[in-house]
Amino acid sequence: MPKLAANLTMLFNEVDFLDRFAAAAKAGFKGVEYLFPYDYDKMVLKQKLAEHNLTQVLHNLPAGNWAAGERGIGCHPDRISEFEAGVDKAIDFAATLNCKQLNCLAGVRPSGLDPLEARETFVKNLQFAAVRTKGAGIKLLIEAINTRDIPGFFLCNTQQAVDIIKAVGSDNLFVQYDIYHMQIMEGDLAPTIEKNLKLIPHMQLADTPGRHEPGTGEINYDFLLPHIDKLGYEGWIGCEYKPAGKTIDGLGWAKPYM
Numbered sequence: 001m002p003k004l005a006a007n008l009t010m011l012f013n014e015v016d017f018l019d020r021f022a023a024a025a026k027a028g029f030k031g032v033e034y035l036f037p038y039d040y041d042k043m044v045l046k047q048k049l050a051e052h053n054l055t056q057v058l059h060n061l062p063a064g065n066w067a068a069g070e071r072g073i074g075c076h077p078d079r080i081s082e083f084e085a086g087v088d089k090a091i092d093f094a095a096t097l098n099c100k101q102l103n104c105l106a107g108v109r110p111s112g113l114d115p116l117e118a119r120e121t122f123v124k125n126l127q128f129a130a131v132r133t134k135g136a137g138i139k140l141l142i143e144a145i146n147t148r149d150i151p152g153f154f155l156c157n158t159q160q161a162v163d164i165i166k167a168v169g170s171d172n173l174f175v176q177y178d179i180y181h182m183q184i185m186e187g188d189l190a191p192t193i194e195k196n197l198k199l200i201p202h203m204q205l206a207d208t209p210g211r212h213e214p215g216t217g218e219i220n221y222d223f224l225l226p227h228i229d230k231l232g233y234e235g236w237i238g239c240e241y242k243p244a245g246k247t248i249d250g251l252g253w254a255k256p257y258m
Contacts (some may be wrong), residue, residue, distance in 0.1 A: 002225050002233070002257050003033035004098050005057040007204070008239040013246045025052035025171060028258035033058040033238045035067070036111045038089065042096040049097060056099040057236045058141070058172070058176075058202055061103045062086035071107025075118040075154045079122055080256060087129045092134045101202055102133055103141045106155040118154055126257045129187050130170035137202055141176040146184040149211075157185050158192050163200065178240070180206035183219055190227050205239030213241050213250040218256075242245065 004062030006024035008017065015023055018040070024032055024098060032054050040097065049056055049223055063086075073079040073086075090102050106125065109118045128140070132257030133140040144161050145153045155161060165173045166202070177200045186192070193200065214221035228237075243250045251258075 001091075002229055003031060003236045004029060004254055004257050005055075005236045005238045007031050007238050008032050008034040008243055010240050011022065013243075014246060015209055020046070021052045021054060023148055025054055027248060028254075029054070031055040031236050033236075033240075035060050037064070037093050037097065038062060042093050044094055045093075046098075056094075056097040057238065058101040058103055059090070059094070059097075059099060060103045060105055061090045063183070064107065071150050071153065072107030073166040073233075074106040074142075075109055076107060076123040076137055077113070077117060077121040078110075080121070080125065083125050084128055086134050091132060091138060092218040094138050095136060098138070101139045101176075102129075102231060103143055103202075104129060105143065105145075108150065108152040109154045111181050119164070119167075122154065123164060126164070126173060127170065128170045130168060130172045132164075134170070134172035139174055140170075140172055141174045141202060142205075143176040143186065143205065144181060145178070146181040148184055151180075158182060158196060162196060162199065174201050174203065176202045176205040179219065179224070180204070180208055180241070181207050189219070189224060193228060193233075197233060200233070201235045202238065203228070203233075203235065204238040204240040210244070211242050212244040213239075215254045216244055225257070 006029040008020040010018040012023040037059050063072040130140050144155045144157050152157050161175050207214050207219050
């Protein structure tokens with residue numbers, strides 16, 4: 001049965017961030033994820049997880065100035081030292097939170113940067129990060145994101161992610177498969193997941209259009225979630241969607257899996 005994790009960046013926005021741990025646990029979630037932990041005291045986050053018996057499933061590496069619109073710096077050749085410092089910072093937080101997966105956002109390719117140079121930079125950064133995370137017992141993931149929501153995002157389809165993993169040459173680099181993003185970019189969800197299952201330790205979901213909860217759009221989650229289960233997928237699935245109304249009111253779809 002799929003293991004659902006509440007994405008606390010997106011869900012339970014009716015309350016302050018630190019109160020979302022309690023809200024997620026009360027709703028029946030056993031795992032949580034969120035974009036970034038870095039604005040909070042890591043010991044406070046650890047206490048929240050323990051208090052509510054929650055597993056920290058995943059968070060992202062530092063991704064530049066998010067408030068200013070940056071969405072990762074992994075492919076930016078002028079930000080390598082910042083990227084490397086971010087890897088060590090992420091590992092420090094993940095170790096405290098007992099988080100076994102870190103996601104690396106490639107970022108938007110800078111204007112005028114040759115795509116091959118962006119790829120070379122991303123590969124070298126991932127080689128650095130994969131060694132560091134492996135030494136800490138943490139899996140490193142990369143995520144393809146649709147270019148409608150984030151125009152110019154460098155990593156934007158599954159095959160590109162697989163090819164980059166091969167180029168990096170590490171046994172500690174994997175795919176975070178986001179069902180919402182990949183429905184927009186390529187469709188063909190079920191066979192793509194099956195083909196690449198060994199490289200996918202974590203998934204995320206939302207429906208489209210709207211990026212709301214399953215059942216509000218075109219993706220047939222009544223088929224897809226049981227299909228993923230039949231394939232033998234053992235990882236978490238992060239609920240990274242914008243509730244169409246109140247979070248609790250939109251969780252009916254999840255009841256069979258909670």
